[in-house]
Each structure stands twice: as C-alpha cells, then as structure tokens.
Amino acid sequence: MKLSLIGLVPFLLSGDVCSFTITRSNRNALMRKDYQLFADTDEIGEVSARQEDLDNEEESTSVTSFLKFIGPYPCLPLRFPNLATSSQRERNVTGISLDFVIDTAANTNTINGQVAQELSLESVGQALPGYGASGALPGAETYLLGDATLDMPMKDLFMTNLTASALPVSNPAAAGLLGVAFLNCFQGGVKFEWGGGIDGREPFITFYGQEDDVKDQIRSKTKVDIEVLDNILLPTVKLNVNGVSIPALIDTGSPVTVLNEAAAALVDLKTVELDYEKEEKREEGVFANLNPFKKATENFKKAQALSQAVQKGDVLLLMGGDGEQIELKRSDKKVSLELGNKECEKAVFPSSYVYVGDLPGLKAMEGEVKDSPAAILGMDVIKRRETMIYRGQQNAIYF
Structure with a gap:
C-alpha cells in the first residue's frame, strides 16, 4: 500500500514555532507563556470567562473532545468561527470546521497550502527550511488561523x-x-484514548490544564522517560527491540513503526x-547474463513481485x-517491543511486525x-495500549 508518513516534520527551525493562547470560557483562562499555563485573565483580554467559574478553584481545568481517525491518523476536529470559504464569503457567513492530525514527531503546526489559500489566511511569517520523513523541505509561509473551538x-x-x-507534509485527508x-x-499533559477493541470504544482526547488534573490518571500507568533532541525539540524514547535498546521518535503521525537498516x-x-529475490539467489553462478532478454525479464518479475508485496x-x-x-519492508516475524530505560519499569507492548x-x-x-x-515508533504499535498520556513539560509519557 502507498504510505504517507507525516511525522518527522521540519526540525531545522528556530524561533517561536507556535504562537497561540489556550482558553476555556467556562473555566480559568489558560495562557501559554514559555510552556507555562497561567490563570490570569488580565493577560488575556480576548477571553470573557464567567466570573463564578474563575472563583471556583476546585473545578477541573481539563477538557475532553472526540478524537477522530482519518485512516490511521488521529485527528482533532476544530471549528474556526471567524474563517470562511470563498462561497461563504459571497453569502456573508463565517465558520468552518477543519481536522488536524495530532503528531508527536512534529515541532511546528502545518496547514495544507490549498486550504490556506481558500480561506484567505493572513501571512504572519516564514518557516525556515527543514527535513521531513521523505527528505528536505523548503521554507514556507506561516499563516494565522485565529480563534478556535x-x-x-x-x-x-x-x-x-x-x-x-x-509545508508540504500535511496529510491530504486532513487540513x-x-x-x-x-x-x-x-501543564498536566494530554491523554489519548484510542478506542476500538472488542467493545467498540469511542476514541477521545483530554487536555489537562494543571498538574492536579492528571494525578489520578497516571497513578496506575507505567512512566516512560522522554529525551528531547537538542535544537530539534522532538521527543525520543528508548525502544527495546528483541532486548536491544535503540533511540526512537515517538510518532503519532506515522502509521507504522520503522527501524533503519543499521538498527x-x-x-x-x-x-x-x-x-524475485529468492530466484536471484537460486540463479547465482548460472550463465544467466548470456541471455540478452534476461534484464527485461528480471525487471518485469521485480515489478510484479513488488506489486504483490505492496498489496x-x-x-x-x-x-x-526528490x-x-x-x-519499507516488513519484518519476517513479530518482535518483542518495550519502552523505558534499564533501571525503570518498562511499558510492554504485544509482539508486532515492524x-x-x-x-x-x-x-x-x-x-x-x-x-x-x-x-520511529508509530501508531501500529502505540495503539496496542488502550491509552497514552503525553506530558511534554515533564518529559514523560505514560502507558
């Protein structure tokens, strides 16, 4: 099958790769500032939070939303009340819903260029060149999407x-x-409930605004330390494959788990x-090169075998x-997979193909x-545990 690996999004970037404020009008306004969240509405003039909620310090600052899957990709549906398509602008109406893939191996947000043009988004800067899973990526315009619910x-x-x-890395099926x-x-982290299973559970995503909101959730989970790559700022974990530890990106933007040739x-x-590879081995040492049609025959067999393997x-x-x-070739057998350092408890996953x-x-x-x-540790393995709690500020992930 054709694969769209949208993780490993540009990492050779500098400056502020994200400039937005998180709010909830039925609770304390949460503002991002140096990766900290503050409940200070004086700093967030655009939020009109109800005073009775602001005075209630015992109320949770967590919020849960449906998690939508587009193929293998986990997506957060967002609605932008102030944006409009060209046809909506002709009718003088606004409001549009867009799906965004949640990608733990991306250090910047991206938008499909055609979507940005259709919505007439305001350009607010320029992203620097970088690299994606498929290689080099050019610099690109950065656009303001604005407020969202x-x-x-x-x-x-x-x-x-x-x-x-x-940037040219967005999934064609998502914005x-x-x-x-x-x-x-x-501050508390983000909990992913993947859903599915024999009981057909619905997938959800929960955002925790404060440390206290998530304490009960992580108490019974296995903690895995995250190491953040210098300059690139992407999270890596120790992936134990057949008992050997290798560094891996944890990547909800990749459908599959991939090891490079050296690993x-x-x-x-x-x-x-x-x-065709089996046949090549059998024919080694035979006078096959004397056949002038051998090359064409080999190419046909390779194309046919590759097509069947893809299917x-x-x-x-x-x-x-370029x-x-x-x-990417599948392993010939399932392998045991664990996350975590030698000195700590490990998160064990069912044996899987990679x-x-x-x-x-x-x-x-x-x-x-x-x-x-x-x-890269992809969704094929990650989803085999029912939940995952990502805590970027604490450099930890829980299963």
Missing part, C-alpha cells in the same frame, strides 16, 4: 491566535497537523524475502522529496543531533 456541542473558546505553516509545540502547552542489523532483524502489506512505498521511491528502511528524515538527523533516533 472544539468541534463538538460545547462551543467554548479553546484557543486563540493559532498559527500554522504551509494540517498540530505538533509538540501545541501539546506542550498543557535492524543491530537487533538481528530480518525482513520478508520477495519472490499484501509486506512492502510500503514512500515517495522521497521523487525517488523509498521501500518495517525496515532508511528514511531520509532520520538519516538527516544523524549529522544534526547527538544520539539521533534510529527508529
């Missing part, structure tokens, strides 16, 4: 001054993505063998930034940061 019956103001950059700059705004060799991980899910295809096709391949984005990190990740 959660797209659900509760229409309270959720955030203000949201910005996003029109854009929200990265760690967004997730790190919540796969380190953990003695083999991949599925395609039919079966044994091979995933990713288009690189148009080159990148192949993919192997050299993603240009991971390769680019090798020369940029110390202890660069050799793998």
